[in-house]
Amino acid sequence: MVLKFYSGSLVVGGGVIVALTLAEMKIPFEHVVVDMDAKEHKTPEHMAKHPFGQIPLIDDDGFIVYESRAICRYLIEKYSNQGPDLLPKGLKERALVEQAAAVEYATFHPALLPVLREGVIKPYHGQPVDQAVLDEALKELSAKLDVYEVILGEHKFLAGDEFTFADLCHYASAPMLTRGGIEIMTSKGPNVTRYVFRLHWRSFLDAP
Numbered sequence: 385m386v387l388k389f390y391s392g393s394l395v396v397g398g399g400v401i402v403a404l405t406l407a408e409m410k411i412p413f414e415h416v417v418v419d420m421d422a423k424e425h426k427t428p429e430h431m432a433k434h435p436f437g438q439i440p441l442i443d444d445d446g447f448i449v450y451e452s453r454a455i456c457r458y459l460i461e462k463y464s465n466q467g468p469d470l471l472p473k474g475l476k477e478r479a480l481v482e483q484a485a486a487v488e489y490a491t492f493h494p495a496l497l498p499v500l501r502e503g504v505i506k507p508y509h510g511q512p513v514d515q516a517v518l519d520e521a522l523k524e525l526s527a528k529l530d531v532y533e534v535i536l537g538e539h540k541f542l543a544g545d546e547f548t549f550a551d552l553c554h555y556a557s558a559p560m561l562t563r564g565g566i567e568i569m570t571s572k573g574p575n576v577t578r579y580v581f582r583l584h585w586r587s588f589l590d591a592p
């Protein structure tokens with residue numbers, strides 16, 4: 385049975401990295417749209433699959449996995465013979481990818497979310513922006529990006545010179561900043577800027 389990928393009609397956040405993983409690993413799937421406006425994610429049927437009543441999740445022939453990054457790890461391991469080496473097997477290489485992925489989840493993403501909430505989502509819904517809150521959030525994110533600027537001065541991607549799962553995770557929400565008119569990812573420093581363009585254009589740059 386073809387793998388089912390459950391997300392909202394607008395694929396955002398963790399759904400994006402699951403979708404990217406499906407594409408990178410060339411995995412056929414059926415997209416099941418959960419109507420969040422109709423609160424389908426809180427129905428007993430959905431809650432039986434995801435006890436927190438959220439998306440994304442996958443159903444792999446009856447085997448359910450939720451939490452985007454756990455889903456991606458499962459898919460990358462299962463289909464390791466047909467896609468790029470996003471989670472290398474070597475002990476040290478893998479540790480560096482997990483280190484960068486943990487930084488994404490524990491440091492980058494929590495700093496990014498308040499910027500998205502105040503600077504992108506509120507304007508999208510026509511709500512007034514609290515500039516002091518946005519400035520504080522941008523300051524926090526900027527401090528994290530200062531460290532990224534140093535790391536990305538040492539290698540092309542976060543865990544070395546190859547694109548890995550850790551880089552893919554940075555696509556969960558960061559591009560929404562640009563779409564919302566916040567240019568912090570491309571104005572911090574040359575290394576972070578180059579990295580963002582490398583992510584955007586990766587498939588073209590890597591083409592033979």
Ligand SMILES: N[C@@H](CCC(=O)N[C@@H](CS)C(=O)NCC(=O)O)C(=O)O
Pocket residue numbers: 396397398399425437438439440450451452453
């Ligand atoms: N850490 C989770 C986050 C899941 C999450 O927050 N999903 C949102 C949509 S992007 C959701 O389902 N929100 C509805 C809710 O929490 O009730 C993941 O990465 O899968």
